[in-house]
Amino acid sequence: MSAVASSFRIGPYVVSPAVVLAPMAGITNVAFRQLCREFGSPTSVYVCEMVTARAIVERDSKTIEMMTFGADEHPRSLQLYSVDPKNVTDAVTIIAGEGLADHLDMNFGCPVPKVTRKGGGAALPYKRRLFAEIVRAAVRAAGDIPVTVKFRVGIDDEHLTYLDAGRIAEAEGAVAVALHARTAAQRYSGEADWSRIARLKEAVTGVPVLGNGDIFSADDALRMMRETGCDGVVVGRGCLGRPWLFRELHAALTGQPVPVGPTLGEVAAILHRHGVLLADHIGEEKGLRDLRKHMAWYLRGFPIGADLRRAFAMVSGLAELEDLLGKLDHDAPYPAEAEGPRGRQGSPGRVVLPEGWLDDPEDAAVPEGAELMHSGG
Template sequence: MSQVQPLMIGPYKVDPGVVLAPMAGITNVAFRTLCREFGSPTSLYVCEMITARAIVERDPKTMEMITFGADEHPRSMQLYSVDPANMREAVKIIVAENLADHIDMNFGCPVPKVTRKGGGAALPYKRRLFGEIVAAAVRNAGDLPVTVKFRVGIDDEHVTYLDAGRIAEAEGAVAVALHARTAAQRYSGQADWSRIARLKEAVTTIPVLGNGDIFSATDALKMVEQTGCDGVVVGRGCLGRPWLFAELHAAFTGAPIPDGPNLGTVGRILFRHATLLADHLGAEKGLRDLRKHMAWYLRGFPIGGDLRTRFAMVSGLDELADLIGQLDPTAPYPEEAEGPRGRQGSPGKVVLPEGWLDDPDDAAVPAGAELMHSGG
């Protein structure tokens, strides 16, 4: 099995070239720590999306979300903005207060509350405005590398990714990442990896990363082989499966890919996740946050419905330890646990501001589009 070359993000050697995608409500410091424990400490693990306006206005919840582990390096923060002025001021604060080592810009969100205001995956259609926002980040980031993530486009009739890649490259981004779906697809259907290959042909001086439908280490190797991308961004594939980063590390370094864990090992990983969340959020809030992960961790294993329900309502570490003790630790990793996980939904028409598609060169900031709260 051949090795995949390390990836350079500005001054940082990302080895192997694997990035944990920011996911709202998921990639807090506890989950990132767990993924790093399985993967390489020199891969990239990106925090939940932070909005530029919330940093500028010192939103307390947002400032609390900007939490990194003591040994987390480089500290990767994903920033969302539709306004070059807010992006400029937020980046100045991040640099002045040493809040992060790397800034990733989000232009891929397909959520209607974001696109209806012209944000997320809708924004790259406005080429000039997109370029001005990227430039505002790059020119104020000092030594911090800036990367840009986006989708194929709004829908099949409004494809923007090649222009977005070339503009980001021209404005000084040090890498781009493509989620190979349109906003209209949301998370449904299949990602079109051929678009990643085309972006790699169009963007020639900086790394191009691929994202979409990586649910196993084999998927990651196939994406690199088929597209020539320089690295991969993994989101839903690691939900309830942080050990995917150990499998990716093995695959990218030419080592044998380890088998999936048995239920006893999954129980230990689940308890480790719980303790990390309790340390980060406090026991009560941390265990409540863990509930959303339960079905992902236990997917496919032979567990009775009653026990599953009790896991989904767990409220304390002692209770969790007792429930884990009732599992069959020898149960092997099930085939049913493989494949897509997390939200998929169905495709739908992208909600846009009135007249949004009239003039792609209009650089006006969309009215009321700047989100105040972080996390998506």
């Protein structure tokens, strides 16, 4: 594989190789981010789980815990969700004033109904003035902290928003934009339309444009960058149960040979490391319970009996995990079945929106009751 342009800037930070770990609810906590960084480059970007502006203003304890960063994690990247410019101003003022993050990424891509029905996530860029006001509020309150913006192609095929969103974000001071090349109606189904990334790159010329969607291998990343001209890639579901994908991306984007996938013994060591990091972060019982959701992803395609798989899915402590890992065939090679799409896919569906949401794209009114105290999604 030949190398492609392998770095870009987020404000003062050189992102090299040009790889960003996407924020994923319930996944990209400090333990998982550290694991990905250990395989990848410390100068790539690994984004914390999404948190809400309102929750920061309210000093919600769960949200503050989600904003934990490692001692050597730099830049500390935080993704923020809001539909209200005032809450954005207040939350970012707290973040900047208390030094809680080094980089802010604004979420306008979430497709889940609990978010879009309030006008948030992927629904919001349709309201161009409100979208501009939110980005402007974040940039002004952030001061020297760089702000990036992530969004989708649109609400559905009839309501595309990404080109306007990219232009507006750039005009309001965002230092980079990222496009998940699906509509909200697609959710995570079907295929990402990378041609939209290429069109956004043509429309947004002053700041880096990053591509997101269907990067499940190092070759996918190289192909996206070649086909679209994007400045970097954002990786989400492709690294679920596969944090070593960042090692492969690092090799590919720096022109080195891509290493072969790990043996089952190597996966066992990585799984154990993940369990230890989670236990250090949130305690052994809670941490190992959290690890359960990763088991099927880590063990996908390997020759493991049904009983052992069930036992992994119910693991409750490090000693038990170590015992189960000892029962695996550590010499089993990495299976071809482990490649390809992983994580949630689901099916497309109608996007739930506030009543009358599509009537006037210039309406800058904040949807009533929109600022939920939820985080993630």
